[in-house]
């Protein structure tokens with residue numbers, strides 16, 4: 178579709194790019210970097226800017242994260258624009274400049290080209306041309322050189338699409354059309370049937386008029402609601418989201434959703450076509466149904482994020498630039514609250530206010546069902562920009578929220594490691610976990626499964642594997658995901674690879690020794706682009722550098738731990754750091770002091786996990802996982818792990834044979850003692866009862882579905 182049309186000005190563009198190569202190493206060939214924006218439904222989430230060079234290798238390269246050699250800042254961009262006499266408006270997340278891909282006489286709104294202030298990525302909303310900051314510089318230089326007022330969008334070279342990709346795209350488009358044309362507006366259904374559907378989805382308070390205005394339909398074969406994605410200058414149909422409803426043990430409904438194109442390419446801000454050009458206020462929700470509720474109850478402009486609380490892709494930011502006030506009401510649980518705080522940073526703190534979840538402020542659709550005043554809830558939202566000094570009065574609602582939602586505050590639970598849930602309670606944002614174990618004991622293999630478990634539940638994960646290459650690591654993870662030796666079942670490879678591809682999993686492309694600054698910049702970049710909330714670094718020794726050999730190497734190590742600590746806190750991102758122990762003695766188990774150079778460094782970690790390896794004659798492969806530090810609630814303990822070689826997974830030995838030892842916090846030097854049995858029983862009981870109160874309103878991702886089905890297999 179966009180295939181190689183070499184048009185006017187291209188030679189100059191190539192020249193400009195070539196001259197830039199001297200300055201920027203990562204500019205390889207302009208042909209592979211400049212592409213007209215594909216219709217959004219066909220975009221790859223990785224598909225722009227720095228990642229364009231990978232596009233041809235869809236399967237394995239799409240999830241790799243490189244970092245530009247020279248990170249760009251908003252000041253750099255502004256300076257450059259001034260030097261080229263390009264006028265700009267300083268927006269919230271983007272700089273707005275006149276489009277260079279439109280004839281000035283075209284009469285369109287002047288400043289329609291948006292440059293992301295963090296990445297330099299640009300998007301022209303009128304022509305949908307997009308590219309990296311370097312691409313834009315090349316274009317501006319060509320215009321200057323050739324004394325042109327504008328460039329044709331087609332001056333840019335198309336990126337070659339493989340036959341397979343082309344077929345996929347066409348198949349998807351046909352599927353979108355098929356679903357849309359065979360679904361019916363709810364208002365066309367007999368009243369009784371429409372009411373039944375609304376009851377099923379627990380949206381009886383949503384009127385037919387609202388459903389009609391947003392174009393919601395019913396796809397009868399699967400009894401799914403269909404939410405359309407209209408986009409582009411021609412507002413054509415780009416995709417659909419299908420929502421089905423399942424009743425659960427509680428009286429609340431559980432939603433399952435599927436999109437065409439698949440979730441990673443689904444960039445719909447649902448509700449956007451209904452927003453007026455002059456609207457200055459918007460309510461951003463985490464779900465299409467919530468936007469229906471907000472719109473009906475308040476009449477305010479509203480849009481729903483395509484992947485809810487999971488991420489806010491920067492490619493959507495230009496569409497939110499027109500609003501002076503953005504209210505984030507992403508749901509009614511702690512996860513939504515955390516996500517709204519993070520998204521508001523991307524959107525610009527000063528214009529954002531957040532609806533704090535709570536008993537009286539559930540998600541919008543539930544608030545509507547319970548007869549609450551939605552306008553009042555939105556009015557009572559709190560500004561996102563927080564002050565440096567606060568009083569308890571400002572904190573008391575936060576504290577209350579933590580007290581009533583203990584289970585959610587404890588973080589995401591592992592589905593494959595219940596023992597770890599009992600000790601650590603869950604995986605929380607913003608923490609630093611240090612993990613160690615003897616050489617070759619299985620650290621990478623174990624952490625791989627631990628991280629995969631979380632990733633399958635929607636935790637956006639970034640791997641920095643410096644020791645083993647990404648192909649090998651992905652092979653380990655895929656084996657653990659499929660829970661079988663794929664070498665022997667190659668016919669199943671595509672089935673599992675397709676599912677695996679849907680996971681929010683990314684890899685840094687580093688290998689071998691790395692500079693810590695480059696690694697941190699890459700992590701920061703990935704947090705911005707993909708809302709990463711778990712980074713795994715395997716392992717810290719690869720950041721120690723050669724030049725520091727004369728310095729105390731443990732002091733260097735401790736410094737690096739401090740740097741990751743800071744990153745975890747500032748980015749609200751969990752960092753898991755694998756470290757080789759400083760000393761290993763054959764007959765002694767490792768302890769916290771085996772890792773750190775100083776007590777200060779061990780203070781930096783929130784959790785310390787050790788893979789203990791006892792050379793037992795009876796169980797030669799047996800390992801144990803010991804938690805020696807847990808800042809969240811102090812519980813520490815150890816439990817045995819069996820290694821299942823065929824699937825490269827770990828499992829707790831059958832009950833009765835080995836029991837979980839859970840001990841109260843104690844000085845590290847002391848030997849572990851048997852925990853207080855009575856206390857342990859009570860705690861486990863208590864936990865079981867809290868587990869029963871699950872979050873009911875969760876849209877299951879396909880990955881989460883796979884997680885639970887595999888869990889079923891395991892059980």
Ligand SMILES: Nc1ncnc2c1ncn2[C@@H]1O[C@H](COP(=O)(O)OP(=O)(O)OP(=O)(O)O)[C@@H](O)[C@H]1O
Pocket residue numbers: 614615616617618619620621622623644798799800819820825
């Ligand atoms: N519990 C186990 N029992 C036996 N073999 C294991 C066990 N866990 C992992 N392995 C295997 O041992 C090998 C090394 O595992 P892995 O690379 O995960 O260890 P590591 O501790 O990360 O190594 P290093 O110290 O070199 O970083 C792999 O082939 C893995 O499949």
